[in-house]
Amino acid sequence: MNLPAETCFSAFQKSSTGIIVKHQLSVGFTVVTVTDLFEELTGLKRSELINQSIFTCFKHHNTLYKLLGLHSDVLQNAVNTEADIVIPAAPYGFVEKSTGKLNFFWWQTTYQKLSSPNASEQYILISLKKASAPDEATGANDTYEHFKGLFELAPTLACVLHGSELRIQRMNQRLSDLIGETLLNVQNEPISKFVKDKAFGSLINNAKKTYQSGKTFQSSGERFLVNRGGNRQELFFDCIFEPVRNQNGNVTAVIFIGHEVSHYVAALDQVQAHEKQLELIFDNVKDVLYMIEVEPGFNFKFIAVNNSFTEVTGLPQELIVGKYLHEVIPPESIDLVRGNYITAIREHKTMHWKEVSQYPTGQKTGLVTITPVFDKNGECTKMIGSVHDITDQTRHETDMQHSQQELQRVINDLMARNRALEHFTYVISHHLRAPAANIIGLVNLFKLGDLNDDGLTEIINGLLISSEALDTVIHDLNDILNLRERNMEQQTVVRLNDIINNLKVSLHDTLIKEKATINLDCERLDHIYTVESYLYSIFYNLISNSIKFRKRHEPPQINIRCYDDGENHILIFKDNGKGLDLEKFGRDLFGLYNKFDNSVSGKGIGLYLVKTQVEGMGGTVTASSQPLEGMEIIVTLPHSYQT
Known part of the structure; x- marks a missing residue:
């Protein structure tokens, strides 16, 4: 629309939201005037804009720059055409002076060319209008x-x-x-x-x-x-x-x-409670307990000792904790002790020996046990030791053996707790923090405001995916913690045929679809006195895995053999599936969230639950396999165990 410039300036100044730009070949596009409504909307001062290049004025206001269409050739097109140019609606937020509120509207920008008596000058009227009609910003x-x-x-x-x-x-x-x-x-x-x-x-x-x-x-x-x-x-x-x-x-x-993060905090509280329990055991066990930090060059430093250590030796804590081995162990014993420490590390084994040493409390004779602790890289970082004081010869031999076994169980439990805590920390940092960081990042992107419809949709989908990932991990961790920490259910006589029959009902559709067969040989062991829900879960997860990891063109076949070896119940699950390279993946097979075949759906939690439940019943689980030769899982459950 080609209108006289002098006719439009006054009316435009009073009633419109926008600016008027002058185009000169030698100068380019400069701002001639700015309306009051535009000044109020953007917060920009008229005095700072007039006679300035329009591109310079708005270069630091990215959203407004794009709202006005300055990132394109629209100004030059407006000079070369007599028709109005309309830019699709876009979002822009501003703060109302009267209320202080942040308001968000969709705006439509229109370019109109004005007539001028001077051919070397062209005036362009750029106006903004709220896009309230449905057909102006329906998609937005x-x-x-x-x-x-x-x-x-x-x-x-x-x-x-x-x-x-x-x-x-x-x-x-x-x-x-x-x-x-x-x-x-x-x-x-x-x-x-x-x-x-x-x-x-x-x-x-x-x-x-x-x-x-x-x-x-x-x-x-x-x-x-x-x-x-x-x-x-x-x-x-x-x-x-x-x-x-x-x-x-x-x-x-x-x-x-x-x-x-209430579930996460509750989990940490449980871990801390268990740590306090271990500390209580550590400080109240009568035998000497201590922890050594291993530094490069086989330098050994005491980092923790229990009360019995100070009572037996007569050395105060300040002369033990933070001190190196040669500063605590008497000279007559240092070579024996250090030699056994080095052997334990090099051979990856627990060492036992009898030691006689002179301390402030007198000559002490003890049975020493030292166990190396290795990190995930195979480096020994710590050693856990115990000393059973046998100075008092009136102590019965059987009592000594019992105490040693109790101490070993305490040490094993401490090591298991440390490993579980390290793994739990990894799961939290990797599987929980990552989606949370994604959500924060997506929210920050949204706040920039410079997004089209596709961008907004991508952010929304990302938020949904990250939120669902967070929810899944929290529920998984909660289930695992409940499984590991709750008291065991009452043990009953469980018939293996009943377990298989119930599973065939639960997996009926899957078995039919995949043409899978389950063969149970339980003539030598037809029942087990155990926790029924645990045993059912073990069978369910192992059978489900065999069906999931089947060969593409071969119906899955699962053979289960059960027998008693006199001390344990032996359950052997063998299938004809894809198999797995255990030399490559064996160490992580029963780990949490470990997946080895991305073509198969799942979360990598089934075998971890199997291992947790088997160990919860005092048993063990092992696997043997070769690629394309199926998988064999052996579950060993003791005849009796403590709940």
Whole structure:
């Protein structure tokens, strides 16, 4: 539309949102005037824009730059055509001066060429209009509503807090349920009115810090106390507080996201409780217990000793802990002790010997045990030792043997706990933190605002995938912890034929579909006195694995043979499936979340559960296999065990 410039300037200045640009061949595109509404919308000063290159004015305002279409050739096209040019609607947010609220609308940009008496000058009117009609931004509105729905239904806590008083502008259903208030009741109210610091960790303090400093704050394991059904409940959250800035770079709001980690905290509490129990055992066992740190060059340093160590030797803790071997062990015994330590490391075995040494309490004779502890790289990092004092010859030989066995069980349990804790820490950091980091990254991308419909859809899908991954890992870990820590169920007589018959019912459709057969030979062992649910789970996981890892064109066949060797129940599961290279994967076969064939669905948890349940019943499980030659799993269960 070619209109006279002098006719449009005045009317445009009073009623429109936009700018007028002048084009000169020798100068380029410069800003002639800016309307009051445009100045109010963007927060940019008219005096800073007039007579400046339009590209220079907005180069630091990326969202506005693209909203105006300056990233394309639209200005040059407007000069060369008489028709109006309309740019598709795009999102833009601004802060209202009267309310201080952050408002979000879709805007449509139109370029109009104005007539000019001077042929060397061309004027372009750039106007912005809210895209409220359905046909102007239907796709964008659908995407916005989709994201809004995701915000409302997300399992994390989410809210937007405005102004220095941190007034609630929006919150999702999860947070609404937590504080027991609807958005209608709390909107535009300070969050401090509904959330007390003592009950909700550092939520308010961190939000204030974010608003005042403009920096992102994160906190882990924040403790929230909430009332549910009249009961006081304790929940824990990892929180992030992100500042929201206007076009001038000033902080106007704070976005709060909280991800619940109550299961994780509960798991850590259980681990800490078990550590305290081990410490209690460590400090109250009558025999000497100690831990050695192994440094390069076979240098051995004491890092922990129990009370018995100081009582037997007469050496105070400060003369033991942090000291090297030669500073604690008497000279007459140092060569024997150090030699056995080195042998234990080189041969990867526990060493036992009888030692006579002179200490402040007198000459002591003890039976020493030292066990090396190796890391995942095969390096010995620590050694766990015990000394059974046999100075008092009145102690009966059988009592000494019993005590030694008890000590060995304590040592083995301590080593197992250490390994379990290391693996648990790995699972948490790798499988739990990764999705959480993805969610934070996706939220940060969304806040940039420079996203088209495809970008928003990709972020939403990413949030859904990461949230589902978090939920899956949390549930798996919770199931595993319950399995390992709960008391064993009552033992009963379990008939193996009944187990197989029940499994055939449960797996009926799968067995028919895959033409699988299960052959049970239990003539030499038809029943076991054990925990039925554990035994059923073991059978189920092993049979399911055989069907999953079948050969492509060969129906799976599972042969199960059961017998008694006089001391143990032996269960042998053999299939004709794909098999596995155990030289390559054998060490990780029964590990948590270990998968060896990505063409087969699953989480890599089945064999880990089998091993956990078998060991929980005092047994062992081993495997033998070759690629394309099937797999054989042998489960050994003792006749009796302690629950």
